[in-house]
Amino acid sequence: MLPEEIEISQNISVNIQAFFNASDYDKVAVLVDENTRLHCLPLVHKVIKPTDIIEIESGEEKKTLDTCVRIWRELTDNHYERKSLLVNLGGGVIGDMGGFCAATYKRGIDFVNIPTTLLSQVDASIGGKLGIDFLGFKNHIGTFELPRKVFIDTKFLKTLPERELRSGFAEVIKHCLIADKDYWKIISDVDFKDQNWPDIVNHSVEVKNKVVEEDPFEKGRRKILNFGHTIGHAIESYFLQMDEQRLLHGEAIAAGMICETYLSGKFCNLPESSVKSIENYITETFGRIRISLEDIEEITKLCLQDKKNVKGIINFSLLKEIGNSVFNVGIEQNEIREVLQLYARP
Amino acid sequence: MLPEEIEISQNISVNIQAFFNASDYDKVAVLVDENTRLHCLPLVHKVIKPTDIIEIESGEEKKTLDTCVRIWRELTDNHYERKSLLVNLGGGVIGDMGGFCAATYKRGIDFVNIPTTLLSQVDASIGGKLGIDFLGFKNHIGTFELPRKVFIDTKFLKTLPERELRSGFAEVIKHCLIADKDYWKIISDVDFKDQNWPDIVNHSVEVKNKVVEEDPFEKGRRKILNFGHTIGHAIESYFLQMDEQRLLHGEAIAAGMICETYLSGKFCNLPESSVKSIENYITETFGRIRISLEDIEEITKLCLQDKKNVKGIINFSLLKEIGNSVFNVGIEQNEIREVLQLYARP
Numbered sequence: 001m002l003p004e005e006i007e008i009s010q011n012i013s014v015n016i017q018a019f020f021n022a023s024d025y026d027k028v029a030v031l032v033d034e035n036t037r038l039h040c041l042p043l044v045h046k047v048i049k050p051t052d053i054i055e056i057e058s059g060e061e062k063k064t065l066d067t068c069v070r071i072w073r074e075l076t077d078n079h080y081e082r083k084s085l086l087v088n089l090g091g092g093v094i095g096d097m098g099g100f101c102a103a104t105y106k107r108g109i110d111f112v113n114i115p116t117t118l119l120s121q122v123d124a125s126i127g128g129k130l131g132i133d134f135l136g137f138k139n140h141i142g143t144f145e146l147p148r149k150v151f152i153d154t155k156f157l158k159t160l161p162e163r164e165l166r167s168g169f170a171e172v173i174k175h176c177l178i179a180d181k182d183y184w185k186i187i188s189d190v191d192f193k194d195q196n197w198p199d200i201v202n203h204s205v206e207v208k209n210k211v212v213e214e215d216p217f218e219k220g221r222r223k224i225l226n227f228g229h230t231i232g233h234a235i236e237s238y239f240l241q242m243d244e245q246r247l248l249h250g251e252a253i254a255a256g257m258i259c260e261t262y263l264s265g266k267f268c269n270l271p272e273s274s275v276k277s278i279e280n281y282i283t284e285t286f287g288r289i290r291i292s293l294e295d296i297e298e299i300t301k302l303c304l305q306d307k308k309n310v311k312g313i314i315n316f317s318l319l320k321e322i323g324n325s326v327f328n329v330g331i332e333q334n335e336i337r338e339v340l341q342l343y344a345r346p
Numbered sequence: 347m348l349p350e351e352i353e354i355s356q357n358i359s360v361n362i363q364a365f366f367n368a369s370d371y372d373k374v375a376v377l378v379d380e381n382t383r384l385h386c387l388p389l390v391h392k393v394i395k396p397t398d399i400i401e402i403e404s405g406e407e408k409k410t411l412d413t414c415v416r417i418w419r420e421l422t423d424n425h426y427e428r429k430s431l432l433v434n435l436g437g438g439v440i441g442d443m444g445g446f447c448a449a450t451y452k453r454g455i456d457f458v459n460i461p462t463t464l465l466s467q468v469d470a471s472i473g474g475k476l477g478i479d480f481l482g483f484k485n486h487i488g489t490f491e492l493p494r495k496v497f498i499d500t501k502f503l504k505t506l507p508e509r510e511l512r513s514g515f516a517e518v519i520k521h522c523l524i525a526d527k528d529y530w531k532i533i534s535d536v537d538f539k540d541q542n543w544p545d546i547v548n549h550s551v552e553v554k555n556k557v558v559e560e561d562p563f564e565k566g567r568r569k570i571l572n573f574g575h576t577i578g579h580a581i582e583s584y585f586l587q588m589d590e591q592r593l594l595h596g597e598a599i600a601a602g603m604i605c606e607t608y609l610s611g612k613f614c615n616l617p618e619s620s621v622k623s624i625e626n627y628i629t630e631t632f633g634r635i636r637i638s639l640e641d642i643e644e645i646t647k648l649c650l651q652d653k654k655n656v657k658g659i660i661n662f663s664l665l666k667e668i669g670n671s672v673f674n675v676g677i678e679q680n681e682i683r684e685v686l687q688l689y690a691r692p
Binding site for chain 2: 026065069072073076079081083103104105106107108129130131134135137139140141142143144304305311
């Protein structure tokens with residue numbers, strides 16, 4: 001069962017319309033990037049009837065304080081008040097940053113998420129984690145706040161380039177690996193291109209939401225959602241600084257999941273056959289990122305900046321078996337180096 | 347009765363020591379300005395044993411995003427983690443901004459307030475309102491988060507210039523006017539210089555905390571704490587842009603309280619005798635700010651940027667009688683202009 005604030009439908013306009021009919025906002029701004037303005041806004045413009053459209057440039061490298069200043073300034077210049085609303089129409093960057101701006105503008109105005117990418121539908125838009133990157137570190141500045149509503153419609157996925165869709169699929173894989181062995185069998189039997197997206201979105205939102213409800217502020221069990229993300233974030237941060245080889249979030253997480261599957265085998269008794277099947281399916285779907293020895297040193301260092309680092313020991317969320325995960329497994333730096341080497345030369 | 351997180355003592359080092367003995371932080375940074383580093387840090391350095399000292403320049407005009415970037419950067423460069431602590435040692439600027447930085451650094455680390463000014467002891471350090479100024483608007487970007495502890499010791503008040511002490515006294519007056527007629531009689535019978543500070547701090551913290559506990563997110567009754575602040579903040583913002591005439595927060599609030607006392611007389615039947623006695627005592631204590639006709643226009647406009655503005659009508663918190671206040675009294679712009687004129691030419 002999903003909570004009241006998350007609505008999934010194949011015709012979300014009806015739900016959005018009902019929400020606005022029952023609301024009393026004095027102003028409604030929609031936050032978009034150049035892509036969602038072109039491909040997604042036309043699908044919902046009529047029911048949102050925005051007072052203002054705030055457009056920012058797309059891309060993770062724009063998820064910065066400078067962009068927040070632009071958003072806060074537009075809200076201020078247009079006299080947005082506590083009774084105003086911000087609608088985040090886009091992927092994870094729009095949702096995380098727009099949510100952070102709303103949650104901190106005049107100490108908090110309402111916001112609504114309409115996630116338009118697979119990644120944001122199954123992950124970023126659920127659970128209230130908001131934030132921006134800072135000094136190259138992912139989500140380094142942020143807060144927790146739930147949106148008033150999350151409206152999910154898989155028809156937006158048709159507006160996505162295949163590479164973006166594949167990136168979001170990494171989080172789908174993660175949700176199966178940490179919590180649902182049966183659903184892992186279903187998706188890993190099918191090629192990425194032939195997946196049943198409406199089904200997958202429903203399933204993934206339910207898994208994520210259940211975990212988040214049990215532990216909203218990540219004091220304990222919510223940490224299992226970090227599987228693949230400790231090394232994955234470090235890889236993502238590292239390649240973010242490089243112009244020549246841009247990685248999408250899910251591509252970095254896919255690599256992170258392979259590395260952390262190796263750690264699961266070594267430290268949590270994940271059976272060798274499971275390690276192999278996870279490694280194979282992810283490699284088939286995502287390929288392998290080229291990582292040099294020099295890269296490995298830098299990525300290992302970046303892992304120390306992870307939020308789950310306590311006194312130099314990095315806490316991982318790992319798999320005991322497929323569908324069964326544990327958190328707070330303390331791992332030392334040299335072990336991280338080792339699995340990155342294994343990933344680079346399998 | 348005060349909640350567990352607020353401790354008031356004439357020898358606060360003992361309490362601070364007990365707190366650290368029972369805690370397990372990997373690092374402790376103390377945020378100070380040049381004044382609190384010199385006058386206050388020596389009084390508590392031994393019990394805090396800070397890992398790092400972060401010094402920022404004093405003054406409301408430094409309560410900006412740029413200063414936050416400096417604080418976040420120092421925490422990042424020194425590898426502060428979720429198990430680290432920030433201690434805010436100073437007045438309202440240090441508490442509001444340090445709290446905001448802690449609450450958003452890696453989505454929130456613990457912070458402790460040691461307020462060193464009267465203003466921050468009786469007001470800013472209590473209640474979890476955090477924030478910074480933005481585009482000249484007071485506390486325009488911020489959030490709500492409670493400190494782990496607030497340690498209050500009136501011996502810090504001896505380090506204050508008289509003008510600072512007087513500024514904080516404005517909030518003491520406000521607490522009496524909105525909630526305690528008897529205590530208003532006690533303080534208004536005595537000259538500012540002869541007040542009993544330990545008693546006053548205790549009383550004011552209790553009043554503020556009681557209001558905040560009933561309504562932590564300012565959905566309703568907490569708004570009464572805004573008495574004097576709607577016009578007061580506009581006056582403060584206006585003079586913040588001017589170099590020649592710097593106002594302290596309490597000086598602006600004192601003027602705001604006189605203006606809003608006039609409004610209380612006109613719209614809430616506050617008796618004429620009470621209007622006079624409030625006006626007289628505040629004028630005796632704070633004098634009168636010089637405000638020109640041109641200033642009045644600008645200050646009136648600034649009131650529209652107030653967080654309590656809904657669709658152009660500004661919601662005030664006003665007095666029905668001394669010790670008895672109401673909120674959400676909708677007032678139009680021209681009424682604000684009128685009381686400012688009355689203030690300027692009494």
